[in-house]
Amino acid sequence: MMRLFHIEKEKVLPYRVFQILAILYAGAFILSVGSLPLIKLTSNLTHNQDILNLKSLYFFPQIWDTFAYFAAKSNIFLAIIVIFLVGNEYSYNTFRQHVVNGLSRTDLLHGKVIVIVGIALANTVMVFVFGLIFGFIFSEGYVFGDIFSHLYMLGIYFIQAVSHMLAALMLAVWLRNKTLTVVVLIIYQFILEPIIRLVLNKYVWAKLGLFFPMRVITKLTPMPDIAITEMFKANTGLADLLVKLPLWGNLLLVLLYSGIFYMITKRILLKRNL
Amino acid sequence: MIILETDNLDKSYGLVHAVNHLSLKVESGQVFGILGPNGSGKTTTLSMLMGIVRADGGSFRWFGDQQGPEANKRIGALIETPNFYPYLSLERNLRIVCRIKGVDERDIPRVIKLVGLQDRIRSRFQTLSFGMKQRLALGSLLLGDPEVLVLDEVTNGLDPEGIAEVRTLIRQIASTGKTIILASHILDEVEKVCTHVVILKNGKKLADGEVDNLIKGKDVIVVSSESPDQLAGALSDSALVESFEREVNDFSVILGSEITPGDLSKELMGAGIVLTRLEIRKHRLEDQFLELVKQENTPLS
Secondary structure (H helix, E strand, O other): OHHHHHHHHHHHOOOHHHHHHHHHHHHHHHHHHHHHHHHHHHOOOOHHHOOOOHHHHHOOOHHHHHHHHHHHHOHHHHHHHHHHHHHHHHHOOHHHHHHHHOOOHHHHHHHHHHHHHHHHHHHHHHHHHHHHHHHHHHOOOOOHHHOOOOOHHHHHHHHHHHHHHHHHHHHHHHHOOHHHHHHHHHHHHHHHHHHHHHHHHHHOOOOHHHHOHHHHHHOOOOOOOOHHHHHHHHHHOHHHHHOOOOHHHHHHHHHHHHHHHHHHHHHHHHHOOO | OEEEEEEEEEEEEOOEEEEEEEEEEEEOOOEEEEEOOOOOOHHHHHHHHOOOOOOOEEEEEEOOOEOOHHHHHOEEEEOOOOOOOOOOEHHHHHHHHHHHHOOOHHHHHHHHHHOOOHHHOOOEHHHOOHHHHHHHHHHHHHOOOOOEEEEEOOOOOOOHHHHHHHHHHHHHHHHOOOEEEEEEOOHHHHHHHOOEEEEEEOOEEEEEEEHHHHHHOOOEEEEEEOOHHHHHHHHHHOOOEEEEEEEOOEEEEEEOOOOOHHHHHHHHHHOOOOEEEEEEEOOOHHHHHHHHHHOOOOOOO
């Protein structure tokens, strides 16, 4: 375990693309959580016009829901990091060299799982720290015991990030080419699966789409229950689109999919020539 | 001690039978050459032995009973190209290898110096020339002083100076009693550094044995005289001559064992034939190798 951790650390941390994508991810997160308070602080909205209801978004303990949700929105960056790291191993022939040097093929997989868990953990810590900072700035009076009552949402976010990256790992090991894998993941996640879901929902069963992997993974952290969504629901008929499975149901499905991704990746790695 | 034993190792890629029921045995201290033209299955064989290509059939054992990661850690292997992270320094790249092999990082300066890259240790791998990359790969496989080296076409793409350096390095290592398995399509290379050899063609073993017996063969001497026809007659009558070939006025002669060119000269002189030329040509290696490889002509080639 520690051996694999050190090996991965040596090659991941100095990697420029990793550094840039990590900064992009953190930047996207800080922008998304920072923009609402910024608008509020710099505008002269009267209380009645205040559709940006900071109270429900940035106060303890709801802030954990909000921040987990916003952080998860940029998880595609994490998936791309993983695709680059795995694609490199193929384009540099280093998976091959590692086995020649004495790693097992299972070690190759577990090294990448360690990277995935490490990235998810680092991000969870980041979200936690920003949550604390924003929470203490914006909360107007809170019960101390309440501060951490929604903290489990960060655990949900952690699982979500891991499973999204496991999906990326499986694709990258399967396709062995980082550009192709990034394209395939983006097309699948944003175009192909949504179309399939729409078609199946319309012609087979209205809830079938809810069980598809990318839907389950990307929607695991629920949208915070905020004024803005209530308004949209009422005005735009979006309510239909907000049909969802209960959190625990989604969580079970995500764990199931993660297990499947892991098993498929392992099978490909063990069977195929490197 | 037996270092490596393979038993009917077999591998096909679609219709191409890359390695055809190959059985080998390599013993401790041998410099074992795997010789064959391009596409004869050398790299595929080594790839199977190092666990990066799955065999379709047959089996192999390193060190009597090992296979996989535990065996690989005791072997320094370079298959095809040097594989490192281009964006990392030489030092970091070697550190990764140390971690994998369980070798102390303090061994890095030693191997870096051995391959003459100490001035570049902090350079990124991608800034090296091809020859330097190959040297780094050689240094990398020496980390931890492994018992066995596996080298696949190590001199490919190197300039003559690089080739000479690498061969000297291999001979140096071999002289310390290490076992070396070396694949090459260059006969000269195998002949210069190997003690034992197996010759492959289309994945099949054509011959194996000691290099001295198998490919070094006997020296050829070239003779000519003022009266070639008379010489031809004398050569065909001589008991000293094993065989000869006439090329216009020159004769390539292979002598019987223990016979020296001087013996032949003396005999011919006695028969009244004066040689105008007597040249010892060190064995016709290239010819013999091509001969061996030609015997096995399959429709694929």
